[in-house]
Amino acid sequence: MDDRQAPPHRAVITVEGVGQLLAELATRGHRVLGPTARDGAIVYDDIGAVSDMPQGWTDRQDAGRYKLERRDDDALFGYAVGPQSWKKFLHPPMETIWRSRRTESGLAIDAPIAVSEKFAFIGVRACELHAIAIQDRVFLEGPYVDKAYGVRRQDAFIVATNCAVAGGTCFCVSMGTGPKAQSGFDLALTEIIEDDRHVFLVEVGSDAGADVLAHIEHQPAARMDVIAADTIIAHTAANMGREMETTGLKELLQGNLTHEQWEKVADRCLSCGNCTMVCPTCFCTTVEDHSDLAGLNAERVKEWDSCFTQDFSYIHGGSVRKSTSSRYRQWMTHKLASWIDQFGTSGCVGCGRCVTWCPVGIDITAEAAAIRAAPQKSSVVADARA
Amino acid sequence: MHGLDVTLEEHPFFAGFSPDQNRIVSGCARNHKFDAGHYLFREGDPANEFFLIRHGRVALEIVSPGQAPVVIATLGKGEIVGASWLVPPYRWMFDARAVELTRAIGIDAACLRGKCDADAQLGYEMMKRFLPVLVKRLNATRLQLLDVYGKR
Amino acid sequence: MAPPDARLEEPHTTDAFVPDLYRVEAVRRELSDTVTLELAPISGTRPAYAPGQFNMLYAFGVGEIAISISGNHESGNRFIHTVRDVGAVSGAICRSAPGDVLGLRGPFGVGWPVAAAEGSDVMFVAGGLGLAPLRPAILEVLENRARYDRVAILFGTRNPADMLFRHQLESWRQRLDIEVEVTVDHADPDWHGHVGVVPGLIPHVMFDPAETVAFVCGPEVMMRFTATALTAAGVASERIHLSMERNMKCAIGICGHCQFGPDFVCKDGPVMRYDRIAEILALREI
Numbered sequence: 001m002d003d004r005q006a007p008p009h010r011a012v013i014t015v016e017g018v019g020q021l022l023a024e025l026a027t028r029g030h031r032v033l034g035p036t037a038r039d040g041a042i043v044y045d046d047i048g049a050v051s052d053m054p055q056g057w058t059d060r061q062d063a064g065r066y067k068l069e070r071r072d073d074d075a076l077f078g079y080a081v082g083p084q085s086w087k088k089f090l091h092p093p094m095e096t097i098w099r100s101r102r103t104e105s106g107l108a109i110d111a112p113i114a115v116s117e118k119f120a121f122i123g124v125r126a127c128e129l130h131a132i133a134i135q136d137r138v139f140l141e142g143p144y145v146d147k148a149y150g151v152r153r154q155d156a157f158i159v160a161t162n163c164a165v166a167g168g169t170c171f172c173v174s175m176g177t178g179p180k181a182q183s184g185f186d187l188a189l190t191e192i193i194e195d196d197r198h199v200f201l202v203e204v205g206s207d208a209g210a211d212v213l214a215h216i217e218h219q220p221a222a223r224m225d226v227i228a229a230d231t232i233i234a235h236t237a238a239n240m241g242r243e244m245e246t247t248g249l250k251e252l253l254q255g256n257l258t259h260e261q262w263e264k265v266a267d268r269c270l271s272c273g274n275c276t277m278v279c280p281t282c283f284c285t286t287v288e289d290h291s292d293l294a295g296l297n298a299e300r301v302k303e304w305d306s307c308f309t310q311d312f313s314y315i316h317g318g319s320v321r322k323s324t325s326s327r328y329r330q331w332m333t334h335k336l337a338s339w340i341d342q343f344g345t346s347g348c349v350g351c352g353r354c355v356t357w358c359p360v361g362i363d364i365t366a367e368a369a370a371i372r373a374a375p376q377k378s379s380v381v382a383d384a385r386a
Numbered sequence: 387m388h389g390l391d392v393t394l395e396e397h398p399f400f401a402g403f404s405p406d407q408n409r410i411v412s413g414c415a416r417n418h419k420f421d422a423g424h425y426l427f428r429e430g431d432p433a434n435e436f437f438l439i440r441h442g443r444v445a446l447e448i449v450s451p452g453q454a455p456v457v458i459a460t461l462g463k464g465e466i467v468g469a470s471w472l473v474p475p476y477r478w479m480f481d482a483r484a485v486e487l488t489r490a491i492g493i494d495a496a497c498l499r500g501k502c503d504a505d506a507q508l509g510y511e512m513m514k515r516f517l518p519v520l521v522k523r524l525n526a527t528r529l530q531l532l533d534v535y536g537k538r
Numbered sequence: 539m540a541p542p543d544a545r546l547e548e549p550h551t552t553d554a555f556v557p558d559l560y561r562v563e564a565v566r567r568e569l570s571d572t573v574t575l576e577l578a579p580i581s582g583t584r585p586a587y588a589p590g591q592f593n594m595l596y597a598f599g600v601g602e603i604a605i606s607i608s609g610n611h612e613s614g615n616r617f618i619h620t621v622r623d624v625g626a627v628s629g630a631i632c633r634s635a636p637g638d639v640l641g642l643r644g645p646f647g648v649g650w651p652v653a654a655a656e657g658s659d660v661m662f663v664a665g666g667l668g669l670a671p672l673r674p675a676i677l678e679v680l681e682n683r684a685r686y687d688r689v690a691i692l693f694g695t696r697n698p699a700d701m702l703f704r705h706q707l708e709s710w711r712q713r714l715d716i717e718v719e720v721t722v723d724h725a726d727p728d729w730h731g732h733v734g735v736v737p738g739l740i741p742h743v744m745f746d747p748a749e750t751v752a753f754v755c756g757p758e759v760m761m762r763f764t765a766t767a768l769t770a771a772g773v774a775s776e777r778i779h780l781s782m783e784r785n786m787k788c789a790i791g792i793c794g795h796c797q798f799g800p801d802f803v804c805k806d807g808p809v810m811r812y813d814r815i816a817e818i819l820a821l822r823e824i
Contacts, residue, residue, distance in 0.1 A: 105580075105639070109557060111555075142790070142792065144791065147553065186539045283792065286787055289600060289601045305793070305794070316624040323823055341800035455726065458733065460734060526763075529763050534760050535700070
């Protein structure tokens with residue numbers, strides 16, 4: 001008979017407990033990454049202690065707007081998502097995929113061995129858990145696997161955070177991706193700040209999570225703690241900054257590929273690609289080949305790419321998507337429609353980053369609504385049905 | 387003339403013509419045989435006859451001074467040669483050369499124009515047959531213009 | 539927390555991205571800007587492939603491009619590729635000499651449904667260099683000639699001088715059990731063949747449209763016109779197969795470049811059924 005106690009499904013820890021959690025994960029060989037305030041934004045970076053975290057900060061977000069502001073409390077997670085996502089660690093912006101060198105017999109290629117840094121992510125939002133799950137489908141569940149991604153992914157320890165505030169551009173409720181973390185985490189925290197206490201309700205999502213929790217100070221969760229957390233999450237859900245109607249959205253967009261709205265949005269769109277860089281699911285990459293001046297060594301580097309560049313669709317003779325309208329259409333229809341054909345899920349998690357970080361404030365929810373308000377049906381589809 | 391009736395009916399261009407209409411058109415028709423290298427017509431000549439190829443191959447050519455003739459299109463069995471007879475001033479714009487032994491039905495243009503003017507139904511049937519051929523050729527020429535196999 | 543169902547049992551390398559090394563065994567100049575290379579693996583045997591699939595060829599330090607396989611199994615332990623010099627990478631590959639080493643990943647993609655066409659009439663419609671990706675399918679059909687009904691090869695090219703695989707076309711034409719028609723866009727009077735575009739040949743050789751399967755490869759505009767002409771001749775759009783081209787980087791469906799509507803040309807194509815892509819094919823800048 002196993003006399004060890006079953007791990008508690010829920011527990012309560014303090015701010016000091018969060019510090020212990022960071023230390024425990026570091027002790028276990030993880031590279032502990034979490035939110036920190038830097039350059040006027042919340043960014044994910046190495047953190048060693050609670051003092052590295054953006055305690056007492058919040059953000060104000062709107063289309064094309066982002067600003068950090070002080071809170072009147074000491075909340076650790078009192079803001080929504082910043083410009084970066086965990087994508088930059090799991091699917092790095094640049095990665096050397098192999099090196100080659102000239103040899104006497106011609107050519108040799110050396111593939112680097114994928115080394116895991118054993119990431120621990122602190123403060124992963126529900127939308128971001130979904131984004132990670134979506135990238136898992138892209139990189140791990142197709143006929144070919146990106147093994148370097150898989151290695152990094154497999155070893156990652158994930159501490160989720162249920163959002164206590166909704167950002168001005170958030171619409172996870174519309175996308176069914178938040179604000180509560182449902183799965184895909186080792187531990188999930190809900191920050192509870194009341195008059196006389198500042199604690200975190202901890203939910204255990206895995207055996208690894210239970211084991212880590214066992215090594216930090218915690219109390220059993222009381223019913224009132226669970227109710228307090230649920231109330232916070234419900235409040236967040238009720239205060240989304242944006243919403244997007246998703247019913248029939250795939251068919252709507254795929255049936256309106258020649259809608260005049262694509263030209264209208266192109267009048268504003270700068271083709272800068274910011275939306276693709278900040279999007280936690282955008283996965284496109286290109287490759288660059290470099291060689292030394294002597295022509296003896298070369299390497300191939302995989303880099304994030306954006307469907308907003310001319311080069312992205314280049315075939316011999318020129319770019320397939322020369323106009324901005326065609327590139328915006330590619331991005332948005334891929335994200336909200338053809339992604340479903342390809343991966344069985346929408347590519348949008350409602351995090352709002354593309355809205356916030358668009359320099360001209362283009363809002364994907366408004367673009368979708370504009371087409372829904374006046375569907376035109378692409379002439380091709382209409383012809384086919386005639 | 388009975389023999390030509392049959393030949394007309396067999397040509398896809400006249401598929402669906404009534405026996406009466408066939409008889410009317412036959413009255414303007416005669417058989418031709420062009421040996422390889424012989425011309426059906428030349429640029430600038432009056433377009434007083436057009437041709438339905440029964441078999442063989444005809445090249446439409448255009449010539450620039452000092453250069454070899456350029457073949458614009460070839461036409462074969464079942465196709466028609468010549469549209470200039472339909473529009474004033476009724477003069478050929480190209481040379482039409484038999485690439486190989488070619489047998490064709492020639493239709494007298496003035497004769498057919500007269501019969502079409504007199505019988506609007508016949509004229510309409512002719513137009514319904516001619517126009518798709520012309521549009522198809524125009525489309526093909528547009529594709530040819532793109533030079534799709536060249537380096538872009 | 540680990541991803542569900544992670545398939546990491548194999549060694550931890552990004553091996554789908556890593557080329558194997560192949561030696562250039564022979565180079566044959568086809569046209570002024572086009573060569574055919576025979577590539578043999580430096581070690582081991584080349585993987586099996588299906589007609590219509592492609593490999594990613596890497597020129598040292600310059601880059602990698604997708605090139606269809608243009609030979610058949612008679613090439614033994616070699617891959618045959620016909621490459622046109624249209625850019626930095628294709629130029630470097632075209633300039634390679636016997637003994638040089640290239641990187642090669644593949645084969646990738648969905649090829650021609652050669653076996654599924656058994657019992658049918660088969661019409662191959664090629665434009666320009668589009669004959670190269672069709673060649674393995676043509677060779678396979680001819681090798682199993684008895685399994686097919688009537689077979690025709692329609693080939694359109696720019697002019698008689700720029701005719702790819704001219705000798706092969708001539709030898710195919712000698713056979714009594716296939717029909718071969720060649721047309722050129724431009725010719726001088728010495729050319730005794732067809733002048734005009736390749737869709738124009740379709741009515742000349744159309745068999746029973748209900749029994750015809752068409753394999754089409756060439757520039758996209760040529761394929762659009764050809765598919766329209768085939769449909770007009772009565773061939774059902776699900777019996778028409780086109781080989782599509784889009785920018786390719788990874789060839790394994792994870793870099794996003796070759797998207798064509800909902801499909802990735804690298805893994806859902808390059809050979810695609812016309813009825814599945816007709817709507818998208820008609821759109822600009824898709």
